[in-house]
Amino acid sequence: MATSQTEGISITTCPICLEEFKTPKYLPCLHSFCESCLNSYIISALKSESRGKSGKTEFHCPVCREVVTPPVPSVKYQEWAQQFPLNHLLVALMDQNKLKAKVKLCDPCKAIDDAPAVSWCVDCNEAMCQNCTSVHKRQKMSRDHCFKKYR
The missing domain is CATH 3.30.160 (Double Stranded RNA Binding Domain)
Incomplete structure:
Protein backbone atom coordinates (compact mmCIF):
# COMPACT_ATOMS: atom_id res chain seq x y z
CA MET A 1 0.00 0.00 0.00
CA ALA A 2 1.36 3.44 -0.93
CA THR A 3 1.89 5.96 1.84
CA SER A 4 1.40 9.68 1.58
CA GLN A 5 4.50 11.83 1.24
CA THR A 6 2.93 14.41 3.55
CA GLU A 7 2.76 11.93 6.43
CA GLY A 8 4.53 13.45 9.44
CA ILE A 9 4.65 16.96 7.94
CA SER A 10 3.10 19.63 10.15
CA ILE A 11 2.00 23.19 9.59
CA THR A 12 5.37 24.32 10.96
CA THR A 13 7.28 22.47 8.23
CA CYS A 14 8.85 24.38 5.34
CA PRO A 15 7.69 22.92 1.98
CA ILE A 16 11.17 23.42 0.50
CA CYS A 17 13.52 21.90 3.10
CA LEU A 18 10.85 19.77 4.87
CA GLU A 19 12.22 20.84 8.27
CA GLU A 20 10.77 23.12 10.92
CA PHE A 21 10.73 26.73 9.75
CA LYS A 22 13.69 28.96 10.46
CA THR A 23 12.60 32.60 10.10
CA PRO A 24 9.33 31.87 8.25
CA LYS A 25 8.52 34.47 5.60
CA TYR A 26 5.23 34.58 3.69
CA LEU A 27 4.50 35.59 0.12
CA PRO A 28 1.42 37.53 -1.10
CA CYS A 29 -0.18 34.16 -1.98
CA LEU A 30 0.20 33.33 1.76
CA HIS A 31 2.58 30.39 1.29
CA SER A 32 5.40 30.42 3.85
CA PHE A 33 9.04 29.35 3.56
CA CYS A 34 12.24 29.61 5.59
CA GLU A 35 13.94 32.86 4.65
CA SER A 36 17.10 31.00 3.61
CA CYS A 37 15.12 28.43 1.56
CA LEU A 38 13.18 31.20 -0.17
CA ASN A 39 16.40 33.08 -0.88
CA SER A 40 18.04 30.00 -2.42
CA TYR A 41 14.90 29.31 -4.47
CA ILE A 42 14.71 32.88 -5.82
CA ILE A 43 18.38 32.90 -6.80
CA SER A 44 18.09 29.51 -8.49
CA ALA A 45 14.82 30.35 -10.26
CA LEU A 46 16.02 33.67 -11.61
CA LYS A 47 19.35 32.29 -12.79
CA SER A 48 17.65 29.46 -14.69
CA GLU A 49 14.88 31.69 -16.11
CA SER A 50 17.05 34.60 -17.20
CA ARG A 51 19.94 32.61 -18.70
CA GLY A 52 22.15 35.65 -18.60
CA LYS A 53 19.43 38.29 -19.00
CA SER A 54 19.20 40.76 -16.16
CA GLY A 55 16.37 42.94 -14.94
CA LYS A 56 13.89 40.31 -13.73
CA THR A 57 11.51 41.81 -11.16
CA GLU A 58 9.39 38.78 -10.26
CA PHE A 59 9.45 35.04 -9.61
CA HIS A 60 6.93 32.22 -9.18
CA CYS A 61 5.81 30.84 -5.82
CA PRO A 62 7.36 27.36 -5.45
CA VAL A 63 4.01 25.91 -4.31
CA CYS A 64 1.21 27.53 -6.34
CA ARG A 65 3.32 29.04 -9.16
CA GLU A 66 1.63 32.44 -8.70
CA VAL A 67 3.75 35.34 -9.97
CA VAL A 68 5.31 37.14 -7.00
CA THR A 69 6.75 40.64 -7.09
CA PRO A 70 8.97 41.57 -4.13
CA PRO A 71 8.02 44.66 -2.07
CA VAL A 72 11.02 46.59 -3.49
CA PRO A 73 11.98 45.02 -6.85
CA SER A 74 14.80 47.53 -7.39
CA VAL A 75 16.85 45.84 -4.64
CA LYS A 76 19.24 43.08 -5.74
CA TYR A 77 17.30 39.82 -6.17
CA GLN A 78 19.68 38.12 -3.70
CA GLU A 79 18.01 40.27 -0.99
CA TRP A 80 14.36 39.82 -1.99
CA ALA A 81 13.62 37.07 0.57
CA GLN A 82 14.53 39.43 3.41
CA GLN A 83 11.83 41.89 2.28
CA PHE A 84 8.89 39.56 2.77
CA PRO A 85 7.07 39.76 6.11
CA LEU A 86 7.79 37.37 8.97
CA ASN A 87 4.95 34.91 9.58
CA HIS A 88 4.31 35.73 13.24
CA LEU A 89 1.56 33.11 13.49
CA LEU A 90 3.98 30.32 12.56
CA VAL A 91 6.60 31.68 14.96
CA ALA A 92 4.01 31.65 17.77
CA LEU A 93 2.90 28.09 16.89
CA MET A 94 6.49 26.86 16.90
CA ASP A 95 7.15 28.58 20.24
CA GLN A 96 4.00 27.02 21.70
CA ASN A 97 5.01 23.55 20.44
CA LYS A 98 8.46 23.93 21.94
CA LEU A 99 7.05 24.95 25.31
CA LYS A 100 4.64 21.96 25.34
Missing part, protein backbone atom coordinates in the same frame (compact mmCIF):
# COMPACT_ATOMS: atom_id res chain seq x y z
CA ALA A 101 7.45 19.45 24.93
CA LYS A 102 8.08 17.66 28.23
CA VAL A 103 11.81 17.31 27.72
CA LYS A 104 13.10 19.94 25.35
CA LEU A 105 16.20 19.04 23.40
CA CYS A 106 18.84 21.41 22.12
CA ASP A 107 17.89 22.55 18.61
CA PRO A 108 21.46 22.87 17.25
CA CYS A 109 22.42 19.44 18.68
CA LYS A 110 19.32 17.52 17.47
CA ALA A 111 21.11 15.91 14.55
CA ILE A 112 24.05 14.78 16.69
CA ASP A 113 22.74 13.79 20.11
CA ASP A 114 19.96 14.24 22.64
CA ALA A 115 21.36 17.07 24.78
CA PRO A 116 18.68 18.59 27.03
CA ALA A 117 18.00 22.30 26.56
CA VAL A 118 18.77 24.62 29.47
CA SER A 119 18.05 27.97 27.82
CA TRP A 120 16.03 29.63 25.07
CA CYS A 121 17.53 32.23 22.71
CA VAL A 122 14.69 34.69 22.18
CA ASP A 123 16.39 36.25 19.12
CA CYS A 124 17.05 32.94 17.32
CA ASN A 125 13.92 31.11 18.56
CA GLU A 126 16.01 28.11 19.54
CA ALA A 127 16.41 25.96 22.62
CA MET A 128 20.03 25.33 23.55
CA CYS A 129 22.04 23.03 25.79
CA GLN A 130 24.68 24.41 28.14
CA ASN A 131 27.50 24.01 25.59
CA CYS A 132 25.61 25.66 22.72
CA THR A 133 24.46 28.49 25.01
CA SER A 134 28.04 29.13 26.06
CA VAL A 135 29.29 29.18 22.46
CA HIS A 136 26.33 31.32 21.33
CA LYS A 137 27.12 33.93 23.99
CA ARG A 138 30.74 34.15 22.80
CA GLN A 139 30.01 34.56 19.08
CA LYS A 140 30.24 38.10 17.73
CA MET A 141 26.92 37.82 15.86
CA SER A 142 24.96 36.51 18.87
CA ARG A 143 26.66 37.74 22.04
CA ASP A 144 23.94 40.38 22.61
CA HIS A 145 21.05 37.94 22.22
CA CYS A 146 18.50 37.63 25.00
CA PHE A 147 18.26 34.25 26.79
CA LYS A 148 15.61 32.74 29.03
CA LYS A 149 16.16 29.78 31.35
CA TYR A 150 14.22 26.57 30.80
CA ARG A 151 12.36 25.25 33.83
